[in-house]
Amino acid sequence: xxxxxxxxxxxxxRERYAYVYVRQSTPRQVQQNQxxxxxxxxxxxxxxxxxxxxTRIHVIDTDLGHSGQDxxxxxxxxxxxxxxxGRAGIILxxxxxxxxxxxxxxxxxxxxxxxxxxxxxxxxxxxDPRQYNxxxxxxxxxxxxxxxxxxxxxxxxAGRQRQVExxxxxxxxxxxxxxxxDGRVVKDPDLQIQHTIDLIFARFVTLGSCQKxxxxxxxxxxxxxxxxxxxLHAGQVLWRKPSHAxxxxxxxxxxxxxxxVYGRRGPHPQRRPGQARxxxxxxxxxxxxxQDTYPAYISxxxxxxxxxxxxxxxxxxxxxxxxxxxxGPALLAGLVVCGRCGYQMRVAYKPQRRYTCTALAARxxxxxxLHIEGASLEQVVVEAFFAALAPAELDLLEExxxxxxxxxxxxxxxxxxxxxxxxxxxxxxxxxxxxVDPDHRLVASELERQWEVALQGVAxxxxxAEQYAQQPPTPQLPPAMRAQVQALGQSxxxxxxxxxxxxxxxxxxxxxLIRRVMVTRPVPDTVEAxxxxxxxxxxxxxxxxxxxxxxxxxxxxxLVERVLALGAAxxxxxxxxxxxTAEGFRAARSARIPPSLVGEIRRARGQISLTEQFRTHAxxxxxxxxxxxxxxxxxxxxxLYTRIRNGTLPATRHPVLGHYLIPxxxxxxxxxxxxxxxxxxx
Numbered sequence: 075x076x077x078x079x080x081x082x083x084x085x086x087x088r089e090r091y092a093y094v095y096v097r098q099s100t101p102r103q104v105q106q107n108q109x110x111x112x113x114x115x116x117x118x119x120x121x122x123x124x125x126x127x128x129t130r131i132h133v134i135d136t137d138l139g140h141s142g143q144d145x146x147x148x149x150x151x152x153x154x155x156x157x158x159x160g161r162a163g164i165i166l167x168x169x170x171x172x173x174x175x176x177x178x179x180x181x182x183x184x185x186x187x188x189x190x191x192x193x194x195x196x197x198x199x200x201x202d203p204r205q206y207n208x209x210x211x212x213x214x215x216x217x218x219x220x221x222x223x224x225x226x227x228x229x230x231x232a233g234r235q236r237q238v239e240x241x242x243x244x245x246x247x248x249x250x251x252x253x254x255x256d257g258r259v260v261k262d263p264d265l266q267i268q269h270t271i272d273l274i275f276a277r278f279v280t281l282g283s284c285q286k287x288x289x290x291x292x293x294x295x296x297x298x299x300x301x302x303x304x305x306l307h308a309g310q311v312l313w314r315k316p317s318h319a320x321x322x323x324x325x326x327x328x329x330x331x332x333x334x335v336y337g338r339r340g341p342h343p344q345r346r347p348g349q350a351r352x353x354x355x356x357x358x359x360x361x362x363x364x365q366d367t368y369p370a371y372i373s374x375x376x377x378x379x380x381x382x383x384x385x386x387x388x389x390x391x392x393x394x395x396x397x398x399x400x401x402g403p404a405l406l407a408g409l410v411v412c413g414r415c416g417y418q419m420r421v422a423y424k425p426q427r428r429y430t431c432t433a434l435a436a437r438x439x440x441x442x443x444l445h446i447e448g449a450s451l452e453q454v455v456v457e458a459f460f461a462a463l464a465p466a467e468l469d470l471l472e473e474x475x476x477x478x479x480x481x482x483x484x485x486x487x488x489x490x491x492x493x494x495x496x497x498x499x500x501x502x503x504x505x506x507x508x509x510v511d512p513d514h515r516l517v518a519s520e521l522e523r524q525w526e527v528a529l530q531g532v533a534x535x536x537x538x539a540e541q542y543a544q545q546p547p548t549p550q551l552p553p554a555m556r557a558q559v560q561a562l563g564q565s566x567x568x569x570x571x572x573x574x575x576x577x578x579x580x581x582x583x584x585x586x587l588i589r590r591v592m593v594t595r596p597v598p599d600t601v602e603a604x605x606x607x608x609x610x611x612x613x614x615x616x617x618x619x620x621x622x623x624x625x626x627x628x629x630x631x632x633l634v635e636r637v638l639a640l641g642a643a644x645x646x647x648x649x650x651x652x653x654x655t656a657e658g659f660r661a662a663r664s665a666r667i668p669p670s671l672v673g674e675i676r677r678a679r680g681q682i683s684l685t686e687q688f689r690t691h692a693x694x695x696x697x698x699x700x701x702x703x704x705x706x707x708x709x710x711x712x713x714l715y716t717r718i719r720n721g722t723l724p725a726t727r728h729p730v731l732g733h734y735l736i737p738x739x740x741x742x743x744x745x746x747x748x749x750x751x752x753x754x755x756x
Contacts, residue, residue, distance in 0.1 A: 082202045083124060083164070087193055090163030092126040093153055094118055096135040097172050101304075104139050110168075111138075117166040117197075124164070124200070132156075143175045143223070150179065157186045164193040164200070170215040175223045180216035184209070238336045238362055245334060248327050249301040249311065251368055259368045266491030267299045267311065268371075273484045274298070274324055275372050278380060280477055282582075283387050284321050291316040294485060295538065325384060328363075331377035332370030336362040357381055403427060403577055405452045405584060406591055413594035413602075414443045421448070429593070446593060446601055447619035454615050455591055458605055459584055460567045462613075482547070489539035496535040500528035633659050633667075637675045647672040697726075697735040706743075707750055717749075 096114040098104050104111070121131045137149035150173070156162045165187070167173050174180040187194060188203040194212060195201065201208040237243035244253065250271045253259050261268055273296065277287045291298070297313040298320050314320070328335045337360055339352040357378075365374055372380075404421040410429045412419050417433030422445075429451065431443035503525040510518050566583075569575065575583070590606040601617040633654065640650045647669040654667040661667055693702055704711045717723035718734055724742070725734040736742075 082193060082200050082205075086191075087163035088125050088130070090130070090192075091156070091161055092121040092124070092131045092164045092166060093156060093162050094121060094131065094133045095137075095149065095153055095165060095167045095173060096133060097137040097147075097149070098139060099141050101139040114168045114172065117168065120195070120197075121164070121166055124195070126164070130163075141175065150174070154183060154186065157183065157190060157192050160190045162187075162190075162192045164195055166195045169196055169219075170212070171219040171222065174216065175219060177216060177220055180219070181213070184212055184216070234336075243336065245329075245336070246303065247368075248324070248329050249299050250371065251329060261369045261371075262311075264299075264311070266488070266495060269484060269487050269491060270296065270299055271324065271330065271371055273481075273488060274321060275330070275376075275380075276477075276481060276484060278325060278383075279376075280481065282383060284318055284325065284384070288316055288318055288321050291321075296485070296488060322384075325380055328377060329368055330371040331374045332366050332368045333374060333377070334362070334364040334367035335360050404429075404448055405577065405580055406448070406455060407581070409585070409588060409591045410446075410451075411590050411592045412443050413592045413604075419444065419446075419593070444593065444595055446595065446617075450619045451591075451593070451601060451603060451617050454603065454617050455584070455588070455605060456570070458613055458615060459587060460570075462587060462607070479547070482545075486539075486542060489535070489542050493532070493535045493539050496528070496532040500525070500532045503528040634675055637672050641672075641676050647676075693738065696738060698738055700734050700736070703736055703746075707746055709750055713750075 094115075094117045096111065096117075098107060098110060115133070115135075118131055118133060122128065134149040134153055136152070137147045140147050140149075153162070153165065153173075157165070165173075165183075170180070173183065184194075184203055186192070188209065191202075191204060193200055193202055201212055203209045203212060234243060244257070247253060247259065250262050250267055251259055252262050274287060274291070277290055278284075281287055281290060292315070296316065298316045299311050300314055300320065301311050302308050324330065328338075338355060340355045340359075342351060342353050402421065402423075404423070404427050406429065407421045408418065410419040411417070412431035412433070415431060415434050417431060419429045419431045422428045422430050427448035428445055429448055430445040433443070434440040435442050503521065507518070507521040507525045510521055512518060570580065587607055588605055592604045592606065594602050596602060599618055601619055603615045603617055605613040605615065607613070636654060636657070636659070637650060640653060645653070650672045651667045651669045654672070659667050661671055693699065698706070700711050700714055704714055707714075714723060714736075715734075718725045718736075723736065723746070725736045727734060
């Protein structure tokens with residue numbers, strides 16, 4: 075064996091470096107498995123025995139604490155680079171699993187070593203990848219290393235699953251829960267931690283989103299407890315500024331609802347390079363859920379409601395989430411769903427707000443499904459909302475005030491806890507200072523400084539608590555106002571119309587009863603909307619949004635027939651418009667028929683109204699009009715109107731328009747001409 079080893083190692087190999095690769099999979103192994111480290115570092119002596127001088131032996135141990143499956147191992151990348159550049163004469167590792175736990179990394183290194191002629195060695199021998207038998211053996215070792223890891227994972231997972239089934243699996247607990255020596259889980263005895271977690275859950279119920287909770291805690295100066303599971307402060311609770319990640323982790327963790335859940339994360343079904351190996355599973359896909367296992371901060375029903383609210387806050391048409399209500403004027407943003415493709419519709423604000431469905435266009439390049447004018451749709455939905463709200467007697471203001479008082483009580487308790495904690499730390503610092511030897515000035519001065527800092531913290535905590543205590547309390551609801559609130563179902567539309575609510579508040583009110591608004595457009599001038607209420611019932615509505623062309627309005631041919639018929643009957647355009655509006659006809663951009671539209675329809679079809687005929691024609695139905703007779707006699711029309719009024723000129727009124735018609739009689743014309751001559755002569 076020694077002769078074979080020496081035959082493989084040549085002077086060309088010894089001219090290059092010997093690389094000793096040292097790795098352990100986890101930080102825990104680095105701390106506890108010291109013997110494995112010593113065995114791997116002992117490979118330096120093996121390199122010396124193989125003929126490499128100490129100046130040409132390089133140890134790579136930067137991957138201590140990293141898994142062999144980690145594609146970002148800096149030490150392994152350094153080793154691959156050295157082999158690629160031809161600097162490595164031999165690579166020494168305790169076993170193949172130290173170099174890699176997946177075939178991709180193993181065969182990449184093996185192929186490079188074959189090209190540049192780098193040897194590989196372990197505790198049993200030296201291998202030349204250029205030789206077929208050695209290459210075959212190295213390939214099998216890499217394959218067995220990956221298979222061994224797979225078997226280990228299966229065994230560990232099976233063991234965990236058996237512990238879960240027996241109820242003996244010890245899950246990592248979040249801040250606010252502790253496991254005693256007897257295995258029982260209790261709430262953290264630190265009341266400030268309990269009060270702060272209660273405050274976070276209460277704020278979310280009131281505000282409805284992580285960002286709003288984060289901003290409210292930031293504005294009130296509330297710190298969030300975080301128990302450290304590793305590092306310098308392992309086992310301690312540190313109070314930090316609230317962050318979105320910390321708030322979201324508290325809200326998403328089912329342990330706060332008293333539930334033991336195993337399998338919240340699972341393997342990525344369609345993982346690509348660079349993506350996470352595991353993804354968060356949806357709540358209904360959790361394999362193991364055991365309720366009432368831990369002491370609960372909230373009920374399981376409240377936890378489910380929080381998860382539904384969090385999913386709803388994520389605005390994306392793929393998941394059909396409604397999103398958090400914002401301050402835009404579109405009241406139905408996040409509620410409107412396309413009845414054609416089923417995706418959520420977006421809001422466009424130019425030139426006026428509209429709801430458009432661009433889901434299929436964005437994903438497949440298809441045409442836009444729907445685009446609907448927003449104001450008309452919002453109007454009918456708001457009217458339906460008030461109609462559903464009117465029968466209810468709401469006590470909303472009383473509930474809001476009670477919630478505010480409870481929140482103030484929690485915040486006051488938080489500040490009280492802060493003072494108590496600061497006083498404890500000050501007393502602890504005082505005892506430490508008094509216990510030190512006065513002659514040990516270096517230690518005494520530092521402890522004195524810490525005592526002063528603790529006393530300053532007490533003063534700041536007391537000042538903050540006193541400042542909050544001076545704020546006016548939430549007022550009680552007097553009987554007169556309570557009576558007004560009980561009639562809120564009737565007064566709410568008036569308050570809404572007067573602008574007493576912001577756009578975000580209006581959206582919150584609508585969402586309190588409405589889950590979805592599904593819309594379709596069977597014809598250009600009609601939108602069919604189905605309101606899906608939170609109770610599950612559905613209300614069907616019709617909306618007639620303004621459109622561009624009058625010819626696209628429903629029953630347009632019937633409208634034309636009615637206009638011509640009424641025009642032929644002698645009605646003027648204004649009265650025709652009023653009659654048609656009363657009969658249910660509508661214009662393209664208005665719910666009423668304007669007189670101008672009636673005139674356009676008549677003139678386009680060559681119909682002249684009776685009013686125009688009286689003003690422009692000499693005779694009508696064989697009788698003189700005032701206009702025609704005045705021209706025939708060459709007199710002013712008032713000359714004829716005077717004689718009609720005093721009864722000397724016979725005339726009849728038109729039954730519809732009321733204009734005068736004068737008989738076409740020769741004797742009457744002769745008499746009128748004689749009267750005209752006498753008037754002109756005198």
